[in-house]
Every structure is written in structure tokens, then in C-alpha cells.
Amino acid sequence: MSLDKATVAGIAHLARIKVDDDRLETMVGELNNILGWIEQLDEVDTDGVAPMTSVADMDAPQRQDIVNDGDCRDRVLANAPAAADGFFGVPKVIE
Amino acid sequence: MSDTVKAPEPQLIQGATGDWEIVLGLEIHAQVVSNAKLFSGAATEFGAEPNTQVSLVDAAMPGMLPVINEVVVEQAVRTGLGLKAQINNYSVFDRKNYFYPDLPQGYQISQFSQPIVGEGIVHVELADGSVREVGVERLHLEQDAGKSVHDLHPQQTYVDLNRSGVALMEIVSKPDMRSAEEAAAYVRKIRSILRYLGTCDGNMEQGSMRADVNVSVRKPGDDLGTRAEIKNVNSLRFIQQAIDYEAQRQVDIIEDGGAIKQETRLFDAGSGTTRAMRSKEEAHDYRYFPDPDLLPLEFDDAFVARIKADLPELPDDKMDRFQAELGLSHYDAGVLVAEREIADYFEVVANGRDAKIAANWVSGNLFGLLNKDGTAITDSPVTAEQLGGLLDLMADGTISGKIAKDVFEDMFATGKDAATIVDEKGLKQVSDTGAIETMVDEVMAANQDKVEEYRGGKDKLMGFFVGQVMKASKGQANPGVVNQILKNKLSG
Numbered sequence: 283m284s285l286d287k288a289t290v291a292g293i294a295h296l297a298r299i300k301v302d303d304d305r306l307e308t309m310v311g312e313l314n315n316i317l318g319w320i321e322q323l324d325e326v327d328t329d330g331v332a333p334m335t336s337v338a339d340m341d342a343p344q345r346q347d348i349v350n351d352g353d354c355r356d357r358v359l360a361n362a363p364a365a366a367d368g369f370f371g372v373p374k375v376i377e
Numbered sequence: 378m379s380d381t382v383k384a385p386e387p388q389l390i391q392g393a394t395g396d397w398e399i400v401l402g403l404e405i406h407a408q409v410v411s412n413a414k415l416f417s418g419a420a421t422e423f424g425a426e427p428n429t430q431v432s433l434v435d436a437a438m439p440g441m442l443p444v445i446n447e448v449v450v451e452q453a454v455r456t457g458l459g460l461k462a463q464i465n466n467y468s469v470f471d472r473k474n475y476f477y478p479d480l481p482q483g484y485q486i487s488q489f490s491q492p493i494v495g496e497g498i499v500h501v502e503l504a505d506g507s508v509r510e511v512g513v514e515r516l517h518l519e520q521d522a523g524k525s526v527h528d529l530h531p532q533q534t535y536v537d538l539n540r541s542g543v544a545l546m547e548i549v550s551k552p553d554m555r556s557a558e559e560a561a562a563y564v565r566k567i568r569s570i571l572r573y574l575g576t577c578d579g580n581m582e583q584g585s586m587r588a589d590v591n592v593s594v595r596k597p598g599d600d601l602g603t604r605a606e607i608k609n610v611n612s613l614r615f616i617q618q619a620i621d622y623e624a625q626r627q628v629d630i631i632e633d634g635g636a637i638k639q640e641t642r643l644f645d646a647g648s649g650t651t652r653a654m655r656s657k658e659e660a661h662d663y664r665y666f667p668d669p670d671l672l673p674l675e676f677d678d679a680f681v682a683r684i685k686a687d688l689p690e691l692p693d694d695k696m697d698r699f700q701a702e703l704g705l706s707h708y709d710a711g712v713l714v715a716e717r718e719i720a721d722y723f724e725v726v727a728n729g730r731d732a733k734i735a736a737n738w739v740s741g742n743l744f745g746l747l748n749k750d751g752t753a754i755t756d757s758p759v760t761a762e763q764l765g766g767l768l769d770l771m772a773d774g775t776i777s778g779k780i781a782k783d784v785f786e787d788m789f790a791t792g793k794d795a796a797t798i799v800d801e802k803g804l805k806q807v808s809d810t811g812a813i814e815t816m817v818d819e820v821m822a823a824n825q826d827k828v829e830e831y832r833g834g835k836d837k838l839m840g841f842f843v844g845q846v847m848k849a850s851k852g853q854a855n856p857g858v859v860n861q862i863l864k865n866k867l868s869g
Binding site: 292296298335336338340341342343344345346347348349350351352353354355357358359364366367368369370371372373374375376 | 411412413417418419420426427428429430431432433434435436444445446447448449450469474476477478525526527529530532533534535536537538662664667669671672673674675
């Protein structure tokens with residue numbers, strides 16, 4: 283698998299990372315290198331091994347259905363650049 | 378469901394080039410009934426002050442970790458069982474990545490390739506009695522987003538995260554529906570099932586149930602056409618309007634030589650039209666991947682069996698039983714099972730009494746007054762036990778059916794028991810033959826001419842005499858006894 287410049291620019295946009303044009307070419311090389319390392323994993327024979335999403339051999343912990351959190355608006359809004367009337371204020375987004 | 382039922386006829390659109398068939402699939406987002414959110418201990422209650430039901434997990438503060446709510450898992454399994462669906466003992470949570478101000482994590486935790494519930498089936502009945510089998514593709518758990526408010530500030534959008542992280546079930550249908558009516562009936566049926574199960578309150582006004590509608594058109598027999606997805610339609614009427622508009626729009630485009638773009642559209646309730654979302658927001662590439670913060674969700678068969686053992690009787694089964702065991706008509710049974718609260722009320726009234734009479738009183742007299750007042754059956758001033766008491770007074774001849782209607786109105790207005798009202802107002806039916814005979818004699822004496830006419834063959838006057846006697850008794854005479862005595866005396 284190999285990424286081209288347009289794909290890398292697209293990925294950067296999806297991640298909302300601004301990458302100047304003159305940096306793109308370098309980044310294409312770097313990302314392709316990383317993908318190359320990952321592709322080395324293909325050399326391992328995984329026939330008959332079920333795909334896994336975690337290496338931790340344990341059940342997912344579960345919580346009881348009890349309200350024991352929230353009600354901390356000041357803390358939630360503390361770092362908001364703009365907050366008013368208990369809301370976060372963000373630049374107008376209207377569809 | 379009996380297998381004699383017919384599938385509905387597809388609703389066709391007549392175009393310039395022939396008939397077009399509408400193909401519909403729905404994604405219903407149903408808020409799970411739970412005290413706390415899917416992955417945090419914050420409350421889920423509707424209508425709280427903004428951002429007061431937000432934990433640091435819901436606000437996506439760095440380092441906060443999600444822990445799944447066990448009751449939400451149970452609710453999803455319960456719903457899957459109610460939809461007669463495959464339950465997956467192993468499922469995985471994924472991150473669906475996109476940026477929006479009401480999504481603080483920058484991704485929604487959802488389930489992509491391994492949902493908790495797989496394929497199921499729902500029977501959807503239309504007004505003409507035809508039944509469509511609609512396949513359920515899957516049900517998965519996911520987080521709700523926050524709410525954006527656009528009209529509080531001229532330059533800003535305000536964001537409330539109270540809903541952020543609330544558990545949703547997304548129920549995805551197969552593209553099995555062929556008309557706007559079917560789509561609305563399907564949503565109604567899903568809503569009914571979820572409410573019976575107690576897994577979603579089904580309140581579309583408050584947004585606890587909303588639907589995305591996938592619409593495409595094709596010539597009958599052709600392959601599926603390209604679909605447009607209409608987002609977040611939140612009432613049955615809007616769903617139908619959106620479908621009708623969108624299907625016609627697609628037919629017009631294709632017949633003008635154009636092609637349908639696969640896109641996301643918005644329904645504008647004001648104009649009844651749909652329009653494309655701005656393409657920038659629409660350029661979605663969600664880059665799903667398993668959420669490394671969450672282990673796969675696993676449970677054993679015993680867990681599923683325990684929930685199954687505890688399922689309530691569902692509307693389809695209740696419908697069958699009401700007809701087979703209680704002898705109700707298909708129509709009456711349908712009306713009574715639509716809402717669990719109505720069915721529960723009816724069953725109390727019908728318990729040990731004539732089911733058909735009980736059905737008539739619930740769906741006739743009671744619904745009449747409830748609708749007039751805009752009152753829900755759960756807030757009915759006449760309890761099911763009280764209505765039963767009234768039916769008992771009718772059954773044992775204490776009051777006539779006519780008086781019962783008046784008593785019922787009194788009960789509805791005052792909340793008193795039927796027996797109390799009958800006593801207070803002296804409404805006991807007169808079955809005493811002596812008293813009734815006297816009244817009959819008086820009526821006959823006062824209407825000699827009509828008695829002659831009756832004896833001359835004008836049978837129809839019987840109704841007149843009965844009416845007069847009932848009037849004389851202020852409606853309290855037993856109509857059966859009145860009839861009997863009148864017949865004897867008039868023919869004498």
C-alpha cells in the first residue's frame with residue numbers, strides 16, 4: 283500500500299491538521315515508511331487466528347445503571363473559550 | 378400472524394416513461410431507557426438545565442475512560458429479542474470519526490462491523506389489513522451527540538452536552554418497504570414494540586425516537602436505484618411527507634435524463650421539501666476502527682435466557698390472543714394492543730367480564746372522553762377497576778345501558794365509583810313489574826289514538842310506546858321488562 287500526495291492531503295484535512303504544500307511531499311514519504319513497517323506484520327502466518335481488538339484477556343468491566351456523575355457544569359465549562367448561560371459558545375454552524 | 382394475509386401493493390408513481398416503484402429503508406434511532414448514560418454515570422433525564430448532566434467523560438476531557446452501563450446492554454438484548462433477532466454474544470465498539478461542535482470526542486462510539494444484534498423481523502399491518510414483513514438488518518448501540526442551539530446568539534451557536542453520551546439503539550431495516558404508509562406503519566410498530574419492552578419511551582417530540590429515511594426509486598423488477606438518505610425526520614407525518622416529496626423528485630430527475638446522487642438530505646418541515654446538505658459536511662470518511670478504550674462486549678447464553686424469560690407479551694402475540702381467546706374482532710384487537718397502557722387497562726376491565734362489551738367501552742366511551750379532554754389513558758379519571766364496576770352494574774341489571782352512559786360521564790367528571798353515583802342519584806333500574814305496568818297503563822291511557830293505530834297494524838309505534846314509558850320512568854325502567862309488558866298489553 284502506498285499513499286499519494288492527494289490522499290495525504292485528504293487525511294490531513296479529515297484530522298483538521300493544516301499541512302502546507304511544501305511539507306506534503308516529505309509527509310508522503312514518512313507515512314509510506316510507517317505503512318511499510320506495519321506491512322511487515324503480513325509476514326506472520328495468521329491463518330486460523332480470529333481477528334482480535336485487544337490483547338487483554340479479560341471481560342469488559344461494566345458499570346451499574348446509577349447516576350453518580352455529572353452535575354458539574356462549572357468544571358465542564360471551565361476551559362471553554364466562550365461560554366454563556368450554561369452553554370458552550372462556538373462559531374455559528376447552521377445547516 | 379396467519380399466513381393468509383396479503384402483502385401490500387406497492388405504491389407506484391406514474392411518470393412520463395411509465396410506473397416507478399419506491400424502495401424505502403429506515404434507520405431508527407431510539408434512546409435507551411436507562412438512568413445513566415451509555416459510558417458514564419451522568420443522568421439522562423429530559424429537559425434539564427444545559428450542561429448539568431455532563432460528566433467529564435461526556436465532555437471528552439483528556440484521560441477520561443468509558444465504562445459500559447450494564448442495563449443498557451440488557452435493554453439492547455431485550456429489544457433484539459423483541460424484534461425476533463439474532464443476539465450476538467460478542468460485539469465490538471468502534472470509533473466513527475468526524476468533527477462537529479456537538480461531538481466533543483471528535484468521534485462517536487458506535488458499533489460497525491460487529492453489532493450486538495443481527496437480523497430480525499417485524500410484521501407491519503396497513504390500514505387495509507395487508508401485512509408487510511420488514512427485515513431488520515441489525516441493531517447496534519451508540520452514543521448520542523450534544524444539542525446545538527442556533528437562535529440564542531447572533532454570531533454563535535450554543536452547545537448543550539446533556540444528551541452527549543446518552544445511549545441510542547440504531548435499528549436498521551432492510552430496504553423492504555414500498556410506500557410512505559408502510560414506512561410510517563413500520564415506525565409505529567417499532568415504537569409500539571419498544572414501548573411494550575420498556576426499552577425506549579418512543580417520544581418523538583422530545584427526540585427520543587427519530588428516523589433517517591433511505592429513499593430510492595426504480596422501474597418495477599429493476600435493480601435497486603441509487604438512494605438518498607434523509608436525516609433526522611422526527612414525526613410520522615414528516616416521514617411520509619419527506620418520502621412523497623423525495624420519490625417524486627428522483628423520478629423527475631431520472632426522467633429528465635439526470636442521475637441520482639448518493640447523498641444526505643435534510644427535510645424542511647416548513648416547505649415539505651428535502652434539500653442536499655452542504656457538500657462540505659457531507660464529505661464523510663468516518664475511518665471506523667475498534668475503540669482501544671473498550672474491550673469487546675461479551676455475555677453468555679444464560680444472560681440472554683434470563684432476559685428472554687422476563688419478556689412481556691408483545692403486541693403481535695397479544696393481538697392473536699385477544700382474537701382467539703377473547704373473541705375480539707381483528708379491528709378491536711388492533712386498537713387495543715397498539716399501546717401497552719391501553720392493553721393493560723383493557724385487560725383489567727375485561728378480567729372476568731364480557732370481553733367484547735369491555736372492548737366497546739374502552740375504545741368507544743372511554744376513548745371518546747379521553748380524546749375530547751386530550752387526556753392520556755394513564756391519567757384517566759376513571760380507573761380500569763371503576764369501569765369494570767360500571768359494567769358489573771349493567772350486567773346484573775342494576776342499571777340500563779342508557780343510564781350507564783350517563784353514569785360513566787359522571788364518573789369521568791368526578792372520579793367517583795359507579796355504585797356511588799347510582800346510589801346518590803337514585804338511578805337504579807326499575808325491574809319491578811308492578812311499577813312498570815302502572816306506567817304502561819298511564820302511557821296507553823294518554824295515547825288512546827296510537828293504541829288503536831297499533832292494533833290496526835302499525836307495528837312501528839312500538840318504539841314510540843317504549844320511548845314514552847322510558848321517559849316516564851326517567852330512563853330507569855328495565856327496557857326488556859318494558860318491552861315485554863307493552864307487548865302483552867297492546868296485543869290484549
